Amino acid sequence: MSQKIHVAVIGAGPAGLAAAANALAHGAQVTCIDANDQPGGQYWRHRLEQPGRQPGVQPDSTGHHDWKTYLSLRAAFDAGIAAGTLAYLPNTQVWMAQQREDERITLQLTSATAAGTQAPASTLTADRLVVATGAYDRQIPIPGWDLPGVMTAGAVQALIKGQGVLAGQRIVLAGTGPFLLPVASNVAHAGGSVLAICESADLSGWLKNLKAPLAVPAKGIEGAEYIWDLLRHRIPYKRSTVITAIHGAEKVEAVSIARTDKTGAVIAGSEERIENVDCVGLGFGFTTQLELLTAFGVATHMDVDGSLVADVDEFQLTSGANVLAAGEVTGIGGAALAVAEGTVAGYRAALGSGQAPQQSEVAKELKTISRHRAFARAMHQAHQVPDYWSGNLEEDTVVCRCEEVTAGEIIQARDELKAVDARSIKSTTRAGMGWCQGRVCGYAASCLATCGDKHEAFAQSVANTYKRPVSIPVPLGEIADLEDSPKE
Amino acid sequence: MAQGSDVLIIGAGIIGSAIAYFAAKQGLGVTVLDSAGPASGTSSRCEGNILLSDKELGPELELSQYSLGVWKNDLAEFAQLWEFEAKGGLVVASKESSRASLDRLTTAQRSNGVTAEILDRSQLVDAEPHISPEALSAAYYPQDSQVQPMLAASWLLRLACDAGARFVPNARVTALHQEHGRITGVRSTAGFFAAGSVVNATGTWASNIAGMAEVAVPVNPRKGFVMVTEPLPPKIFHKVYAAEYVDNVGSSDAGLQSSPVVEGTPAGSILIGSSRERVGFDGSVNLEALKAMANNAINLFPFLRDVKILRHYHGFRPYCPDHLPVIGHDERAPGLWHAAGHEGAGIGLSVGTGKLLAQALAGMDTDMDLSPFAPHRFSNQPLVSKES
Ligand SMILES: Cc1cc2nc3c(=O)[nH]c(=O)nc-3n(C[C@H](O)[C@H](O)[C@H](O)COP(=O)(O)OP(=O)(O)OC[C@H]3O[C@@H](n4cnc5c(N)ncnc54)[C@H](O)[C@@H]3O)c2cc1C
Ligand SMILES: Cc1cc2nc3c(=O)[nH]c(=O)nc-3n(C[C@H](O)[C@H](O)[C@H](O)COP(=O)(O)OP(=O)(O)OC[C@H]3O[C@@H](n4cnc5c(N)ncnc54)[C@H](O)[C@@H]3O)c2cc1C
Numbered sequence: 001m002s003q004k005i006h007v008a009v010i011g012a013g014p015a016g017l018a019a020a021a022n023a024l025a026h027g028a029q030v031t032c033i034d035a036n037d038q039p040g041g042q043y044w045r046h047r048l049e050q051p052g053r054q055p056g057v058q059p060d061s062t063g064h065h066d067w068k069t070y071l072s073l074r075a076a077f078d079a080g081i082a083a084g085t086l087a088y089l090p091n092t093q094v095w096m097a098q099q100r101e102d103e104r105i106t107l108q109l110t111s112a113t114a115a116g117t118q119a120p121a122s123t124l125t126a127d128r129l130v131v132a133t134g135a136y137d138r139q140i141p142i143p144g145w146d147l148p149g150v151m152t153a154g155a156v157q158a159l160i161k162g163q164g165v166l167a168g169q170r171i172v173l174a175g176t177g178p179f180l181l182p183v184a185s186n187v188a189h190a191g192g193s194v195l196a197i198c199e200s201a202d203l204s205g206w207l208k209n210l211k212a213p214l215a216v217p218a219k220g221i222e223g224a225e226y227i228w229d230l231l232r233h234r235i236p237y238k239r240s241t242v243i244t245a246i247h248g249a250e251k252v253e254a255v256s257i258a259r260t261d262k263t264g265a266v267i268a269g270s271e272e273r274i275e276n277v278d279c280v281g282l283g284f285g286f287t288t289q290l291e292l293l294t295a296f297g298v299a300t301h302m303d304v305d306g307s308l309v310a311d312v313d314e315f316q317l318t319s320g321a322n323v324l325a326a327g328e329v330t331g332i333g334g335a336a337l338a339v340a341e342g343t344v345a346g347y348r349a350a351l352g353s354g355q356a357p358q359q360s361e362v363a364k365e366l367k368t369i370s371r372h373r374a375f376a377r378a379m380h381q382a383h384q385v386p387d388y389w390s391g392n393l394e395e396d397t398v399v400c401r402c403e404e405v406t407a408g409e410i411i412q413a414r415d416e417l418k419a420v421d422a423r424s425i426k427s428t429t430r431a432g433m434g435w436c437q438g439r440v441c442g443y444a445a446s447c448l449a450t451c452g453d454k455h456e457a458f459a460q461s462v463a464n465t466y467k468r469p470v471s472i473p474v475p476l477g478e479i480a481d482l483e484d485s486p487k488e
Numbered sequence: 489m490a491q492g493s494d495v496l497i498i499g500a501g502i503i504g505s506a507i508a509y510f511a512a513k514q515g516l517g518v519t520v521l522d523s524a525g526p527a528s529g530t531s532s533r534c535e536g537n538i539l540l541s542d543k544e545l546g547p548e549l550e551l552s553q554y555s556l557g558v559w560k561n562d563l564a565e566f567a568q569l570w571e572f573e574a575k576g577g578l579v580v581a582s583k584e585s586s587r588a589s590l591d592r593l594t595t596a597q598r599s600n601g602v603t604a605e606i607l608d609r610s611q612l613v614d615a616e617p618h619i620s621p622e623a624l625s626a627a628y629y630p631q632d633s634q635v636q637p638m639l640a641a642s643w644l645l646r647l648a649c650d651a652g653a654r655f656v657p658n659a660r661v662t663a664l665h666q667e668h669g670r671i672t673g674v675r676s677t678a679g680f681f682a683a684g685s686v687v688n689a690t691g692t693w694a695s696n697i698a699g700m701a702e703v704a705v706p707v708n709p710r711k712g713f714v715m716v717t718e719p720l721p722p723k724i725f726h727k728v729y730a731a732e733y734v735d736n737v738g739s740s741d742a743g744l745q746s747s748p749v750v751e752g753t754p755a756g757s758i759l760i761g762s763s764r765e766r767v768g769f770d771g772s773v774n775l776e777a778l779k780a781m782a783n784n785a786i787n788l789f790p791f792l793r794d795v796k797i798l799r800h801y802h803g804f805r806p807y808c809p810d811h812l813p814v815i816g817h818d819e820r821a822p823g824l825w826h827a828a829g830h831e832g833a834g835i836g837l838s839v840g841t842g843k844l845l846a847q848a849l850a851g852m853d854t855d856m857d858l859s860p861f862a863p864h865r866f867s868n869q870p871l872v873s874k875e876s
Contacts, residue, residue, distance in 0.1 A: 096773065096775075098772075098773060098775075108775075295773075403755065413642075416646055417526065417639075417642040417643065417645075417646055418525055418526050418642070418645075418646075418655065418657065419525070419526075419642065420525050420657070421525070423532075424525055424526065424527070424528070424532070424638070424642075427527065427532045427638035427639075427642075428638055428639055428642055430755060433716075433755070433757075434719065434798075435718065435719075435798065437798060437799060468799060469773055469799065469800055469801075470797055470798065470799050470800055473718060473796035473797060473798050474796060474797055475793065475794055475795065475796050475797070476715070476717070476760075476782050476785065476786060476792050476793055476794075476795050476796070476797055477782075477786065477792075477793035477794060479715075479775075479778050479779055479782040479797060480779060480782035480783045480786050480793070482775055482778075482779045
């Protein structure tokens, strides 16, 4: 009997869990590395599990959709751990991934918790790699967005799901995309008031492309539940409405919102203020967590929503030998798509090098993938990242929060020093050089540098911001202590 | 035929930008072309040290001293644009043997006008309280300075444009134009540009341009990594490096060498540089290089062990086999000038190079003899006369 294929999966969200489960089902030896302390990723983030108690008991499952899917993936995952075929490394981050000359993969691991900085550095070698590192909320600078109390819509959600904590009592959600709905719904369920959801799109985009949403009835049912929640909790859902400023002395106190016309420009005189706000959740879609893939130099493209995503073939293989990608890293499309992609990737990753993948083995998932990708395209077209914000910036609006670089400084570098992409903006102003390495400001800096042009120069600029050879900050001591020749 | 400029500079790195500035100041009509934007090559993948401490005696030290004078005097009014700071260098000896070689080096440097003093262990601890207990002594070089290189390159170009120069980005030069055995212009992806003189300031890519004139200018890449830490309150006050580094700089060994240059930046992050290896333009991450740099830096400053690295980057230093830059008119290809191959010192040497070359381009006597840097030192291969 041939030796088992060793598959490393990075990420234990919907895509990573599905990949691990299906690779196990196809006889692979699997190692799953995840930065969180328990499996679930962003979508199935839940309260800390009690030892000896089955996950999924209330209140863990509140606010979760597809919890049944989670439980079945989780059962396969736990069975793998029990059988010794799955090594699960929680609280662990991959800070660098490389391809060896023999085309196997080496991963450098570090602890994800501050307390773990003393842990010895370790290196893992695998035959195949599935990157399922997900995405994070795309942020756009708004005057006042650096006030305490302003956070990403995802963070509002993660606090509720992970800790059962409400980020505020009187919350305004603003941005674009259907993701604002589950956040509002969870806030309401947890007893907070959502004063408004400001959706920048006019939603007519959905009507232009009705076929795609109709092909995914589950999304319709999910949507209907949210709409029911909005009605029940009397949450104002404002279309063609954008947030123009966030006010407050020490922390958020009020927000200004305005209506936009067909071109997305703010309609003069339509501004209004919402007072007594203690939390603002901003979410302008998502941006992929792609740096481990770009480190391999795999082929990527810019998706309709302005995110850089990995190119994959029908079986989730990237252009890099033995490197697969699943979930949001191949295009933002939600958890069901992530699970289907993970399942296909797990199957493909477990195949021996001589074996050709068969569509029939994953026929159901391939269908799901094609329907959900069409849905995602329609969604991105209906919820395009708005442009109004760049005209709305003030000279001293901070764009890069890590290094406190203002819009004025960035525009000066662009106009006076011909810094025409995010990379040269970074070299001349430090925007994107700080702790987050441009994850937050890379998109906005690219927009400003290329003057809102959404073509080649913009795509190139955004792509450059994804080059982060150290994907996670790592203590110098761990680099000093790297093993000379990585063990298997 | 299109109206040409007096001087056409290929390359908007720090060298091309510095030449543009001084040539425009001389009243010459200047056009600068770059295949991308300002400082898109090695000048944005480096550090900004302006060092005298690491230079061996000879023409490079002389050029370094001249260039430091230009930074400090000619460009004094712009110092804050590029964060010029004379923070001083410390070369630390942790072995008896390197201590002895430091003594020898500083004696020789002093006789050539470099300010250098030896600090004993307690003076060293006063200067750098977090230095390793292993450190024995150090040489202190108060003249060692730094600039933020991307700002320096970008602002020099901007100041050149203010003085009348023209910058054309996204113009990759694809051929040199010759008339009657003289280079009189370039073809580029942005069209044809005629010029009285063409300056090759393409750094690590200089041999390509030279090749278009069928002359050899053997500039090759020497890769280096730099690691950047999280921002910290100031803990390192000088440019600190190990005495062994001085040996590496002048080495021709193709293998990996690494000695740390550790320095704090105004923004609080600490730069740990830099390795030296000759691997062509191979951009892959060399963990061995990072590991060696990490160990060296921790040996100098043990507290760095727990400090987090946010990123690393690498660049390709433009180097010549004899470790001297190529500066001046190329007799083998009349009309073509070179200013390239400054290896790991191009930032420091840039403004001196720019001022001297501008003098030469204007037909004036140069402040310093440029003959040690003459392009034709490599071969006497004549220009094969051929229309290109
Ligand atoms: C904060 C947040 C909240 C969200 N909440 C919802 C929601 O309530 N409803 C909804 O429909 N969608 C939500 N989404 C969208 C959701 O991300 C996707 O639909 C779905 O989770 C995608 O699955 P995935 O497996 O691709 O990625 P994820 O679920 O994001 O999983 C990626 C996993 O990889 C890990 N990881 C990333 N990088 C590394 C590394 N270098 N080393 C080790 N591990 C790493 C992460 O810690 C994470 O556990 C949310 C997104 C975010 C960012
Ligand atoms: C890791 C590292 C650390 C360093 N640290 C220091 C230091 O501390 N101090 C110091 O003084 N030096 C340092 N250096 C060296 C310094 O960076 C270089 O010597 C200097 O940047 C070279 O400048 P340049 O203008 O010659 O080249 P570049 O900056 O590379 O400029 C050349 C330009 O030419 C353009 N070009 C190339 N081909 C063409 C073409 N066909 N047509 C049009 N344009 C073209 C490129 O786009 C590029 O912009 C370091 C280098 C490295 C790699």
